[in-house]
Amino acid sequence: MKLKAFVIAACIGLTAGAAQAEPVNLTLSGGNPGGLWSLLGAGMDRAVKVSDGDSVITYQATGGGFANIGLLGANRTDLGLVHDAEVKLALTGQEPFNAPVTNMMAIGYMYNWAPMHFFLRKDLAEQYNIDSLDDIATSGAPISIGINRSGNITGNVALFMLEKAGLSEAKLTENGGSFVRAGANEQGDLMKDGRIGMATNGIFIGHSSFRAIDENVDVILLQIPQDVIDATNEEFGTSAYTIPSGSYSKQEGDVKTMALGAMVVTTDSMSDDTAYSLAKSFAENIDEIRGVHKAMQQLNPALMVSQTVLPFHPGAERAYKEAGLIK
Structure with missing residues (x-):
């Protein structure tokens, strides 16, 4: 009951934030066309459009998390869907990475089940x-x-x-x-x-x-x-x-x-305002993401901020603090 009350309170906080999300136009690197990650990309696009009809998230099919980290590390994509386990390997430069990837920052956790x-x-x-x-x-x-x-x-x-x-x-x-x-x-x-x-x-x-x-x-x-x-x-x-x-x-x-999780990751080159708008839109309009597949029904704002392998982008962190999701 405490968790349920916390999530409800957090959702109320989301609607009460003073700042408004700005439109975004970003590319999300995911996985195979037609897979769950492509559905998540569609849900994220719908979430940002609810906040601002001019916002767009364009899904880019790739080889998956390892490939997306490579694109992020080279600043060749705005966002990437990656597994927490892949991030952990990248941070320490373990195979398949030749060196540590150090420019990644989290926007939000999508699932850990x-x-x-x-x-x-x-x-x-x-x-x-x-x-x-x-x-x-x-x-x-x-x-x-x-x-x-x-x-x-x-x-x-x-x-x-x-x-x-x-x-x-x-x-x-x-x-x-x-x-x-x-x-x-x-x-x-x-x-x-x-x-x-x-x-x-x-x-x-x-x-x-x-x-x-x-x-x-x-x-x-x-x-x-x-x-x-x-x-x-x-x-x-x-x-x-x-x-x-x-x-x-x-x-x-x-x-x-044990279970793997997937998260949306950006780089330190993303502006604070863009990361703020993105995180705010995802959290406020989480039903758009949750509705893409029955496997996503467990997603809630508290889960979005529960990852521990990466620091949150300062802009995303601000949005979550305003919502009362993190201190």
Whole structure:
């Protein structure tokens, strides 16, 4: 009830701010055309148009978060949608970045509920007595494991988590298994065809690729040791998450994991007034963003300011302070 009251109060504060948003004309670098990020781009465009009919956010399809950080770092785009985990790597210059990217500033968090899933074929789980991620290395199971394609942050996260659970690529090879690079939908097809024994990814609960696996393959959702979750959150700036019991047909209990989040990022070259107008429009007209997809229903102004991996742009910070969302 306290959180609900806080959000209501914050929304009242948003409408009471003295300053008015100014029109913006910006380019947003996102991901694949037709994906959730393109829908978010459309929602953001609608949000700024509510504040001022002359405002425009033009969506630019790209290769995703890593590509967007590259564009931001080179000041070749106004805004980018990026995962918090990608930002964490960029700030320290870890692969795929050659050097730290230091000019990024946050406008707002869009979601933090894209949990990592590890689906294992039930026959393998029973044969090798596996119910947790850390059982794989010691089981000796020759599993072919689907890992998202290079350039997708969930591949990095999956490999890190497996390594922390004791399963290096050398150990997997020794057991007779291998890593197979494949996208979300491809992994579902590979599971159905028996070409991989485990699928890994970090996207929303009930995503179509997960439903295809759950409906067409006899699988279990592996538990993840708490120390693996903690190490992953420390490394990538992500957060703990629980996949509730019954989210999938054979999931009998809660599964603790971690979740990636996505945020709108700009650079320090954006003017304070533009960042102010942008953040104010997003927060005041959040229903325009929330309405783009059922997966976005949890978005609220308090969530928008909850990211911790980047400083907020001073203009955005001013808008949120006026709204009572941050101190």
